[in-house]
Amino acid sequence: MxxxxxxxxxxxxxxxxxxxxxxxxxxxxxxxxxxxxxxxxxxxxxxxxxxxxxxxxxxxxxxxxxxxxxxxxxxxxxxxxxxxxxxxxxxxxxxxxxxxxxxxxxxxxxxxxxxxxxxxxxxxxxxxxxxxxxxxxxxxxxxxxxxxxxxxxxxxxxxxxxxxxxxxxxxxxxxxxxxxxxxxxxxxxxxxxxxxxxxxxxxxxxxxxxxxxxxxxxxxxxxxxxxxxxxxxxxxxxxxxxxxxxxxxxxxxxxxxxxxxxxxxxxxxxxxxxxxxxxxxxxxxxxxxxxxxxxxxxxxxxxxxxxxxxxxxxxxxxxxxxxxxxxxxxxxxxxxxxxxxxxxxxxxxxxLDNAIKDKPDAKSLEGFKDAIVYDNITFRYNETPVLKNVTLTIPKGKMVALVGKSGAGKTTMADLLPRFYDVQGGKIMVDGQDIRDVKMHDLRAIMGMVSQEAILFNDTIFNNIAFGQENADKEEVIKAAKIANAHEFIIKQDNGYETEIGDRGMKLSGGQRQRLTIARAIFKNPPILILDEATSALDTESEKLVQDALDKLMENRTTIVIAHRLSTIQHADIIVVMDQGEIKEQGTHDQLIAVNGIYKKLVEMQEFK
Known part of the structure; x- marks a missing residue:
């Protein structure tokens, strides 16, 4: 009873x-x-x-x-x-x-x-x-x-x-x-x-x-x-x-x-x-x-x-x-x-207790001013470590690309930053504060994400772009859609921005769905951006439109990019090569080519293809 x-x-x-x-x-x-x-x-x-x-x-x-x-x-x-x-x-x-x-x-x-x-x-x-x-x-x-x-x-x-x-x-x-x-x-x-x-x-x-x-x-x-x-x-x-x-x-x-x-x-x-x-x-x-x-x-x-x-x-x-x-x-x-x-x-x-929650004395986080620091972090899903003693500093305004084989720990690195999981060893700091000591709402408010799978909701185009924002300004939504190269196809829909896009946006093409997710990130206007294989599932024409939208989105932002297509990240400020949960190489494209290591082999393999 x-x-x-x-x-x-x-x-x-x-x-x-x-x-x-x-x-x-x-x-x-x-x-x-x-x-x-x-x-x-x-x-x-x-x-x-x-x-x-x-x-x-x-x-x-x-x-x-x-x-x-x-x-x-x-x-x-x-x-x-x-x-x-x-x-x-x-x-x-x-x-x-x-x-x-x-x-x-x-x-x-x-x-x-x-x-x-x-x-x-x-x-x-x-x-x-x-x-x-x-x-x-x-x-x-x-x-x-x-x-x-x-x-x-x-x-x-x-x-x-x-x-x-x-x-x-x-x-x-x-x-x-x-x-x-x-x-x-x-x-x-x-x-x-x-x-x-x-x-x-x-x-x-x-x-x-x-x-x-x-x-x-x-x-x-x-x-x-x-x-x-x-x-x-x-x-x-x-x-x-x-x-x-x-x-x-x-x-x-x-x-x-x-x-x-x-x-x-x-x-x-x-x-x-x-x-x-x-x-x-x-x-x-x-x-x-x-x-x-x-x-x-x-x-x-x-x-x-x-x-x-x-x-x-x-x-x-x-x-x-x-x-x-x-x-x-x-x-x-x-x-x-x-x-x-x-x-x-x-x-x-x-x-069930929520393993990820704010501390009683969690502090507010006012914007993003300096750098993101991964300080000797360790993480595992089960018994096998996914990340082992990883240390990385991402200065404000820089584009950092994470590359490596599947299972190297790239996506996990990105998921740890907004506290989708918590590290088991070490700490991640934003502007010198451990992210576990700040309010989760404030932490995620300064971040935007565009993933490989275009996650959309069974709602209107307008509400998908303005997702999470009450009383969103229509002009700002249209502006975000234009920057994301999405405005033209939106106005061609039967009801324009009020068009219902169906379950997971299935009434739209893959490229259109991805451009809406980019418009959503642009509308949020976050200082930190996480891009997880954002163009890997697209055809050449769609990829070009989406990549152009991403380039506009990344302007003047701190960006973490996870990419298999190395041609899209050659202009990154820092390229981090990961293998088996560790950082093996780090530098610019030219520097890593000169090292003649893992990165160069990855580039040559893709060029050979």
Whole structure:
């Protein structure tokens, strides 16, 4: 139940719901008892048993059940005294019964409204916390987690928590109170019969608990399979061209079908066991009622009990009222394991600590004035070091190119600067301050990035260029687009800058997408720029347009360029040659050619190609 209360904790503050709900549900329970309790005086009056209470004076007001009871019997006796007879009593009791039913349903509806407000608030907070984790976690988090599992968590897991756990709140909060209040009334009517019936409740509790434990195990397995299905689907949608190019349709479909069939079988087993709870609860409840009828009838017929016939009928009617809430509780308990299993996965993500965050005393960073310094840094993703004791100084206004074979550590060098990861040894300084000691927002505010993959969002061209900026000036956006050689193709679109570009900008060509990312960086106007293979995926014509835009972007900025095409970085102020996580050579193009080392070999290999 720890998971249940953790999920319930998301609905805080409780004072918005609990006092109001308690009032409504108590009134609901009392009125429900009155509905069936009215059978006793009705039977007594109609069949003239003479057991009804005689109240000849209207009692003085008091906040008690006795006052309500005496008022009821006072007016009932008034009906008998006025000559209305049994039919008058019948009309009187039916009117009271009708009023209590109306009031009971009104208070039931009001209590449901309170729980709905609580439920919506809880689910909203759950999604907010999950999305906050997704958007603020370091990149290492996304290396360890599968995208399909994360998408499954914020969609199907949250829905399952809502359907199973949150929907059960009404049952678990209201129905136990109804059962308790009904049992109190049953004890008042007959202690011996009520104690006799309590023997049967541990049996039903044991059956429901056994089913629940098995359901939770199956639910964990089912949600894991669903995560795989979502992951395969996402990979298929993203890589559909490769799948078709390699005739991989059957392979990927077989892979999907395997997990889909396993998931379907698990769901079938879960549903079958969940549906078992309701008939089992009802059968047990009816069995108890049958036993009560036999036992109570035996006591009355053999004059072994002072229980009157009308009291016995009222007792049975009240006991039947327990069946529905008991059945609901049984169904809720067997429905909850699947939701609790989903809740555990939700809470696991929510509870993950963010390894990259501001220190409590983080300092502000005002612009960029001097230099970036990598001071003897070491970094590893797993056990193998990616960077080993790297030291590099990048003066303001200089263009530094990182070159080397794949896996040499170039992209990692760039990712460490905006703190996508934190170094494990040494430190990175901007203007003499360790970047771990400054506010992350300030650090990233002075940087812009253009990556090999053009990351765009399913929004308008305008919003993609002005990404992250509220109330962006349209003239500034157009100016940035012109510098990035993007304005001409933008105005040719159907809606110009308000054109929706589709998922990941798929309505545009590769060169157009890349020019939009450059326009986005120009609009931000950062003093530090990181270019990660920004032209490697483009054709010759697009590369020329993009390279021209990049040249404009790099003017008067401190730029870190990661490039495989060495022809694009020959004019760099500093070229850093990396190999196996270490800096092997450093200097200008001419200096490195003269050294006749790794860089010269790389240049010759590309020229030979």
């Amino acid at each position: 720890k998971t249940f209360f953790r999920l319930l904790d998301l609905s805080r503050p409780y004072h918005h719901y609990v006092p109001e709900y308690i009032v409504y549900i108590i009134l609901y329970s009392i009125l429900g008892l009155m509905n069936f309790g009215l059978l006793i005086p009705l039977m007594s009056a109609l069949f003239d048993t003479g057991h009804q209470a005689v109240v000849t004076q209207l009692p003085e007001f008091s906040m008690s059940f006795g006052y309500v009871k005496d008022v009821f019997y006072y007016f009932l006796n008034q009906q008998l005294a006025s000559g209305g007879g049994k039919f008058g009593v019948l009309i009187y009791i039916c009117i009271v019964l009708f009023i209590t039913i109306i009031l009971k349903n009104i208070f039931g509806y009001l209590s449901q409204k309170v729980l709905t407000r609580m439920r919506v608030n809880m689910v909203r907070k759950m999604r907010e916390k999950l999305f906050d984790q997704f958007s603020t976690q370091s990149l290492r988090f996304f290396h360890d987690e599968r995208k399909g599992d994360l998408l499954s968590t914020i969609s199907s897991d949250v829905v399952e928590v809502e359907n199973s756990v949150v929907t059960s709140l009404q049952t678990l909060f209201r129905d136990p109170l109804v059962i308790i209040s009904t049992f109190i009334a049953l004890f008042v009517i007959s202690k011996e019969m009520t104690l006799f019936t309590l023997v049967f409740f541990p049996i039903s509790g044991w059956l429901i608990t056994s089913v629940s434990k098995k359901l939770k195990r199956q639910s964990n397995k089912g949600q894991s399979l669903l995560g795989k299905i979502v992951n395969i689907t996402e990979e298929t949608l993203s890589g559909i061209r490769i799948i078709k190019a390699f005739n991989g349709e059957k392979f990927i479909r077989d892979k999907f079908d395997k997990d889909n069939i396993a998931f379907a079988q698990t769901v079938k087993a879960i549903q079958n066991q969940r549906e078992m709870a309701s008939p089992v609860s009802e059968i047990l409840g009816v069995m108890v009622v049958v036993v009560i009828m036999m036992y109570g009838g035996y006591l009355i017929l053999n004059h072994k009990s002072n229980l009157q016939p009308e009291m016995f009928i009222g007792y049975l009617a009240l006991y039947f009222q327990i069946l529905a809430p008991a059945k609901n509780i049984g169904s809720a308990i067997t429905s909850m394991p699947k939701g609790l299993a989903a809740g555990e996965r939700v809470l696991r993500i929510i509870d």
